[in-house]
Amino acid sequence: MKAILTFAPLLGRLKGAFALTLGLSLITLFAGVALLGLSGWFLTAAALSTAGAAFNLFAPSAGVRGLSFVRILSRYGEKLAGHDATLRLLADLRVWLFSRLFPLVPLGRRLGRGDLVSRLLADVEALDTLFLMALGPISTAVLAGAAMTIGLAILLPGAALAFALFFFAAVLLVPIALVLVSRRTGTEIVGATSDLRQSVMDGIEGHQDFVLLGATGLAMARAESPAARVAKARRRLGLIAAAASALVQVFAGAALVSVLAMGLAALEAGAIDGPLLAGLLLAGLASFEASAMLVRSATRLAGAAAAAERLHAIATATPAVAEAASPLPLPPGAEIRLEGVHFGYDPERPVIGPIDLTIRAGQCVAITGPSGAGKSTIAHLLVRLADPDAGVVRIAGRDIREVATDVLRRRVALMTQDAPVFLDTIRANLRIGRHDADDAECWQALEALGLAELVRGLPQGLDTPLGEAGRTLSAGQARRIGLARTLLSDAAIFVLDEPTSGLDHEAEAAFLAELPEMLRGRTAIVITHAEVPTAFDRVYAMKAGRLVEAARMGA
Structure with missing residues (x-):
């Protein structure tokens, strides 16, 4: 993971764009939480109201409609700003990488063609989604959980601590454990994919000779081994991700049950009313929307860490020739x-x-x-x-x-x-x-x-x-x-x-x-x-x- 810090200056150049993306993402999430919470309160209050025409239907319904529009617009803005920042980061990453590759020329003796192609394409692409698919969703989830915890501490104090424990276990502990567990598998996938690409490139370039010499089976066998390694590693990563997703859902369920239990006790004691309890439950459920992408984000982060290590290794390799510490002028002449x-x-x-x-x-x-x-x-x-x-x-x-x-x-x-x-x-x-x-x-x-x-x-x-x-x-x-x-x-x-x-x-x-x-x-x-x-x-x-x-x- 330390290798990712190498690219912190590149991310820092786009901090304004990433901050805008994060802000819009938070607005989208908070609008969704408020929308579901308000809807729950509104429907429950309307069902329980005996006042008939005295119940104000217009303000809550206007709030629901307004929050829906806010959510749609902020979601669009988030995608627009996020993808723009990501494409700009991609350009910066390629400039950074190529500026460090030129002193290493020729690269043929250091890397196979497939490995070089992997580093120039797949590894860079793994990093260009680092914020959009990993750091951004994790940051959004943490901030949303903190806001929901503060809201519960004000409206339903007894449920705040339990909700916080389960929520942050879901959005922090599970992703961290997933990154640690899947890191080796992610590295294996990156390496096996590079070997597979090398085998495929050799097969394409030597196709005519393989056919003429009756050696197509050899070419296929050379590709089958890395392909099997990629498939096996991806299956293992899929199982790990599925287990992590299940654990996130367990924590989400536990958080909602804790809010429900504390809410019923508060309702019985007259500390809150039914519509507020329904609103808090649905708001808590909506806040876990932030956890939906966290498992995928964590696996992306594991892959990005492996890619960052490979790019860092090639970018910090010793140049083929060392520049003179105090270069002398080259005299005129062509001998x-x-x-x-x-x-x-x-x-x-x-x-x-x-x-x-x-x-x-x-x-x-x-x-x-x-x-x-x-x-x-x-x-x-x-x-x-x-x-x-x-x-x-x-x-x-x-x-x-x-x-x-x-x-x-x-x-x-x-x-x-x-x-x-x-x-x-x-x-x-x-x-x-x-x-x-x-x-x-x-x-x-x-x-x-x-x-x-x-x-x-x-x-x-x-x-x-x-x-x-x-x-x-x-x-x-x-x-x-x-x-x-x-x-x-x-x-x-x-x-x-x-x-x-x-x-x-x-x-x-x-x-x-x-x-x-x-x-x-x-x-x-x-x-x-x-x-x-x-x-x-x-x-x-x-x-x-x-x-x-x-x-x-x-x-």
């Missing part, structure tokens, strides 16, 4: 040097090393090798997505660990092998490389990559929207859009990781042949598994974690 570099995701099993490499400013160098050889690791080291276990990476003579990462990444631009095309216009996709690029610069980048004619032929030109993941483009065109936005950046050094990914052999060869000319004047490292043409200044092959100078195609 790259790797000196005795070793690296391994598991220090006991190095992926690369030792590597010594010097690339002079303006050179275009290719690094080839099979998948898994460690080529992409070099790209990650150059932009400090990871730091070497030994050795030094220098840009313009400076150890990049001494430079602020944002300064480094303005000098070195990385185009990853899965660089996406976003669901937006061509102009917006290009300006990701440099947000202040004007249209002339966008056209220049497109011209350099042979896309200008294509874009000019589109009805909306640069304002043409691209489909999700660039599906309105061919694979080659999508890669060129990604490279164009990289070229638009002010970086002096480009690192292109598998820029021909998704292209056929002919398109790949043509693209690589043109690439050095596109990058002329910039220092560039092109990481590829393909054969490299003679246009590159040098070609290295990654073998057994080391770089070996290799021949170029046609050389």
Whole structure:
């Protein structure tokens, strides 16, 4: 539960909206209590009255109608204010989370895809209803119970203490016990759901291979285990919640019986009259309306606690790289040097090393090798997505660990092998490389990559929207859009990781042949598994974690 306190500042920003929601919720509840109490008094008084026309029917009936309208309006206002505050909290939660995730990139080695999706979606959603479904109803119930207890202390003193004991046992002790008992189950549900989502995502992405290899049964078996765990945990949580609901009803019944017993004694003693007793009984019954959502609120609170712990864990994780305590300026220049570099995701099993490499400013160098050889690791080291276990990476003579990462990444631009095309216009996709690029610069980048004619032929030109993941483009065109936005950046050094990914052999060869000319004047490292043409200044092959100078195609 302590992890929930991490998000107290976010809740504090919306304290006005939440206070309004709580106030309207209280008005709704008090109007309901007053409505039922007044109705009980009115009907009982009318039935017992022998005065006929002397009994005032108009004032109580007007009160009933007025309270009904108040309840309807306050209920609507409560929903409107509560959902508005919740949506704003959701936005703040996502901003908070993403601002803490960026320093942890890359996340793939820390979390599975399903687990990451769970934390970004399900866990955030569990917290965005924290007030609306948990803290709000509990606060409303406590305040309503306090008000009803005060009313009984004034009108029926003998029943106030017993009512208070049973009411607060129902609205406080039962939910607290439910949270404590169901916390482990809630954590299990969150974890099993994450595993299930991972299995489903693997099954969807690998569906074709599973079918072709006759391994669909394996994929289903991998999903069945977490699905069974989720179902079992939810059944257990349902049983716990049912028992808690029954206990709440027992306490509610005991509270009403105590009020009835004390009320009958007071009635017999002449301390109160029959209509007042009926009104108090029905008002007490209506006050327990606040307890109706408490069991659900408590289970939500247990789930929110588990979600908060998971989000807190990822948000407070150690960054992949540590920022320099006193960053030094990065000197002008675009020379790259790797000196005795070793690296391994598991220090006991190095992926690369030792590597010594010097690339002079303006050179275009290719690094080839099979998948898994460690080529992409070099790209990650150059932009400090990871730091070497030994050795030094220098840009313009400076150890990049001494430079602020944002300064480094303005000098070195990385185009990853899965660089996406976003669901937006061509102009917006290009300006990701440099947000202040004007249209002339966008056209220049497109011209350099042979896309200008294509874009000019589109009805909306640069304002043409691209489909999700660039599906309105061919694979080659999508890669060129990604490279164009990289070229638009002010970086002096480009690192292109598998820029021909998704292209056929002919398109790949043509693209690589043109690439050095596109990058002329910039220092560039092109990481590829393909054969490299003679246009590159040098070609290295990654073998057994080391770089070996290799021949170029046609050389």
